[in-house]
Amino acid sequence: METKKLFINGEWVEGSSVKANINPSNIQDTIGMYSEGDASHVELAVKAAKTAFPGWAYSTPQQRFNALDFIGSEILARQDELGRLLAREEGKTLPEAVGEVNRAGNIFKFFAGEALRNSGDYIPSVRPNVIVDTVREPIGVVGLIVPWNFPIAIPAWKIAPALAFGNCVVFKPAELVPGSAWALSEIISRSGLPKGVFNMVKGSGTVVGNALVNHPDVAGISFTGSVEVGRTIAAKCVQRMAKIQLEMGGKNPLVILDDADLDVAVNAAIQGSYYSTGQRCTASSRLIVTEGIHDKFVQAMIERMKKLKIDDALTSGTDIGPVVDASQLAKNLEYVDIGKKEGSKLVFGGERLKREKDGFYFGPALFTETNNAMQINRDEIFGPVATVIRAKNYDEALTMANDTPFGLTSGICTQSLKFANHFKQHAQAGMIMINLPTAGIDYHVPFGGRKGSSYGSREQGSYAKEFYTTVKTTYTMA
């Protein structure tokens, strides 16, 4: 099997070791062999990016548009093939994976347009005969560090704006899903970018990620991943005054009020809690349900969960694929034990499943009789494990929804405009969902959270420019 290499300064380069990419639906299936780099590769990539920066920073918007539009068009044209690769390496179902690839293609198209829309301001001065204008300039070399759960969409929503606004990129993919990252890098390598503008160095977080974070020539780090890693990155970046943007975990609540449409609520809860195997930072993990609908809701959830098909991500009709790897599976099982020990009731799932092929299959779990102080309601599990928390009324539900160290998404199911509007104003999260699952976002609007979920400016949509540009104000005597 040919080893897929790193991409540095316009060339495909050997790494210092090789790692297999394993299919979590079938661990006998090796998808490919991928090079891993070390600090010396980061050094080469940053040097190449730094050398390329002056040219790319002053490239025309048309040149940037052309490259990004090319990348987006090819991703869209190959969405079925790339979706298959993504489902095979990450374990989300084929339709979910194709949807993610489609999102990635559209993100490149959107940021192709943003390159043309990078306008500044013209502001009358308070002094006579003086004019003031502002422009946005790129920040320099950016290090982009991503997690495994969206192997092409998250790289897309960092790489596309970085390039659109004239930055040079060193991209560090996640260890577990190199296939999609490599395929994306291969497309980018043919998009007409000058050498050194885009570089990809796969490798471990503690070696490659760390070298990027500490490199004095990296002007900014955009990171998506866990809170623990995000905190250490923030401390190091602040120390050397590099710009940072962190998107981290969630423990997202979905409030279900007595007046909710039961079908809408159950659909939102099943989709939000269990689809993509619950491995989404926006997943609903706390279902906060008011007294009057509680028992009906739990019963309807169990009925729906009985019908979910958990199987190979590539098999037609699969609703939920496997967990990404052995350690995530062990973590889910450990939290099921914790939940039981804390006195909550496991009413469905929560066990390892056997399927025709040997993979990391786990039965989506539902706990009832939980309270918001329990560890299963405080920690991000990052798997298909949801809890039901009983609330007396809307006020108590809102208080519990906000009582969490996280603040990414927050949802409510209700038919009352009064409660929906109140929730919209008082839920402490970056994204609010009304009668919709907490997961599932558009590609052209701002994305991000509050409290422990996010740090720094928003990603995506027109807000992405806040991180990838710096403002220059010019005064001119007329």
Ligand code: NAD
């Ligand atoms: P992780 O924090 O373990 O790893 C994320 C990335 O950081 C990987 O590329 C990893 O190699 C790298 N890394 C690890 N240690 C590093 C270090 N010391 N220095 C520099 N880089 C380092 O997270 P994960 O397990 O890949 O992903 C799951 C987490 O990601 C969950 O907490 C989830 O909520 C979060 N996530 C957040 C969002 C969001 O936008 N808010 C989206 C998806 C996932």
